[in-house]
Amino acid sequence: MNGTPAPPDEAALVQGLRAGDPATFETLIRTYGGRLTQVARRILFNEEDAREVVQEAFISAFKAREQFSGDAKLSTWLHRITVNAALMKLRSKRRRPEEPIEDLVPRFLPNGRHTEVFRSWDEPVDVALERKETAQFVRDAIDRLPEAYRTVLILRDLQGLTGPETAEVLDTTVNAVKIRLHRARMALRTLLAPQMEGAAS
Amino acid sequence: MTCREMTDFLVDYVSGELDPAVVAEFEPHLERCPNCRVYVTQYRETIIAARLAVGAGAASDAARGAADRADDPPPMPDELVRAILNAIRKP
Numbered sequence: 575m576n577g578t579p580a581p582p583d584e585a586a587l588v589q590g591l592r593a594g595d596p597a598t599f600e601t602l603i604r605t606y607g608g609r610l611t612q613v614a615r616r617i618l619f620n621e622e623d624a625r626e627v628v629q630e631a632f633i634s635a636f637k638a639r640e641q642f643s644g645d646a647k648l649s650t651w652l653h654r655i656t657v658n659a660a661l662m663k664l665r666s667k668r669r670r671p672e673e674p675i676e677d678l679v680p681r682f683l684p685n686g687r688h689t690e691v692f693r694s695w696d697e698p699v700d701v702a703l704e705r706k707e708t709a710q711f712v713r714d715a716i717d718r719l720p721e722a723y724r725t726v727l728i729l730r731d732l733q734g735l736t737g738p739e740t741a742e743v744l745d746t747t748v749n750a751v752k753i754r755l756h757r758a759r760m761a762l763r764t765l766l767a768p769q770m771e772g773a774a775s
Numbered sequence: 776m777t778c779r780e781m782t783d784f785l786v787d788y789v790s791g792e793l794d795p796a797v798v799a800e801f802e803p804h805l806e807r808c809p810n811c812r813v814y815v816t817q818y819r820e821t822i823i824a825a826r827l828a829v830g831a832g833a834a835s836d837a838a839r840g841a842a843d844r845a846d847d848p849p850p851m852p853d854e855l856v857r858a859i860l861n862a863i864r865k866p
Contacts, residue, residue, distance in 0.1 A: 607851030686777025712828035756786035
């Protein structure tokens with residue numbers, strides 16, 4: 575994954591993991607723990623929950639070590655366990671019903687044109703995002719996306735996983751990931767527009 | 776190419792994976808359609824805004840080949856590592 579140093583030797587780690595070697599497991603935790611906590615934090619928007627989930631995920635991984643076949647990369651396998659645990663926690667805390675994605679994506683006329691006329695965002699986003707309120711607004715908007723779309727946006731655009739990696743983590747197809755990512759981005763744009771249109775005034 | 780088709784192709788366009796023959800139809804549409812020009816810009820800016828908002832750095836999709844140093848996560852705190860190792864030692 576982006577930024578993660580390559581672990582010493584994937585094959586040796588897999589062997590140590592399956593043998594239940596504590597030293598290997600410690601290496602795994604230290605190599606991947608930071609990145610996994612980051613994913614969990616971005617899904618849950620809560621530091622304490624993120625740490626709890628990552629702990630649970632590593633414990634699950636240890637318990638399931640003999641089932642790890644080595645077909646997938648260790649990183650992908652650990653991401654999958656962590657993302658699933660984070661989503662379960664998110665669902666247990668689900669505060670409000672999800673807005674349907676259909677309500678958030680653009681619509682088209684029979685002739686193929688947009689129904690909406692889009693108003694420019696005059697201020698460059700990097701300038702707008704220097705303001706705390708705007709950054710919080712964007713985070714809140716991400717949080718409003720329906721879960722399946724939000725998760726793909728986080729994994730692809732925020733964590734930098736590739737399409738194939740994301741498909742493996744979520745146990746779905748590359749094409750499904752691509753469609754979800756696209757709709758997530760379009761929905762997020764819709765949610766950001768009211769804030770970004772008024773920004774420079 | 777209609778606005779609808781353009782919008783459908785956006786995900787591949789932004790990642791640089793769009794068939795060159797289709798890209799060749801994109802540009803003329805953008806030249807004549809200010810609405811789509813605005814939309815494509817905002818689609819890209821949405822990705823950048825999301826990354827900045829969570830502290831993932833500003834690297835755009837196309838530029839993400841190089842690791843975005845702003846996004847390197849802090850290492851796991853020792854007490855968390857130990858807590859996990861203790862938990863797995865239990866019978």
